[in-house]
Amino acid sequence: MSASLEALFEAAKAAQANAYCRYSGFHVGVALEAASGAIYSGCNVEIASYPEGWCAETTAIGKMVSAGERRIVSALVIGDGDGLTTPCGGCRQRLAEFAAADVPVHVAGAEGVRATFTVGTLLPHGFVLKDEEGRP
Ligand code: THU
Numbered sequence: 001m002s003a004s005l006e007a008l009f010e011a012a013k014a015a016q017a018n019a020y021c022r023y024s025g026f027h028v029g030v031a032l033e034a035a036s037g038a039i040y041s042g043c044n045v046e047i048a049s050y051p052e053g054w055c056a057e058t059t060a061i062g063k064m065v066s067a068g069e070r071r072i073v074s075a076l077v078i079g080d081g082d083g084l085t086t087p088c089g090g091c092r093q094r095l096a097e098f099a100a101a102d103v104p105v106h107v108a109g110a111e112g113v114r115a116t117f118t119v120g121t122l123l124p125h126g127f128v129l130k131d132e133e134g135r136p
Contacts, residue, residue, distance in 0.1 A: 008033055008076040009108060015041035015056065016078050023050055028085060029078045030056040032064055035071035040064040057091035061098060072099040076106040076113070084115055092123040 008031040016029025021044055028044040042059025056077065064072070075095060079085025084107045087095060095105065101120030106113045120126075 004033060004074070005076070005106065005113065007031075007039060008074065008106065009078070009112065011039045011041040012076045012078045012108065013110075015043045015060075019043040019056070020045045022046060023048075023053070025080075027080050028056040030060040031076050032060045032072050033074045034064050034067075034069040035073055036069060038067070038069065040067065040069070055088060055091050057087050057094060061094055064098070070098055072103055074104050074106070075099070075119075076108055078108040078110075082109065085109075086117070087122060092119070093126060095119050096123050096126045096128060 011031035012029040015031065016027050019027035019029065021027055023046045029041065031039050031041045033039055040060050040063045042056045042063055044053065044056045045059060046053035072095065077085050077087060086107055087105065096119050099119045101118060103119045105117045105119060105122060107115045107117065
């Protein structure tokens, strides 16, 4: 694992430990590396009115944007169990808002990274508006 991938993994794992998931019991952590090199992490947050909770990706993106950053250069998602915790449909769209199609999205379990996708392969033909620089 490269140094920055290791840092992403550790940040996501630390956030996962704080997941507030009393309804599903499924702990998710996400770490985003932004253009500055800073890492923003987040966990899923569930509430008694189940559909109103939100994903770890959403928490991390909100923290990144609140800190004044707009570009994701890599992402890592860690979830419980043996499967691949890939981002849900809504979070694929949220990631695509701030990440180019070639941005890697690593999917991990407790032991490390299990698979790597890109934003473009997770959300093919996704809806995008031009960005602030006018790029499609
Ligand atoms: N979840 C995430 O936070 N991110 C994902 O990529 C997949 C699913 C959360 C939503 C919910 O709190 C729990 O996992 C189980 O669905």
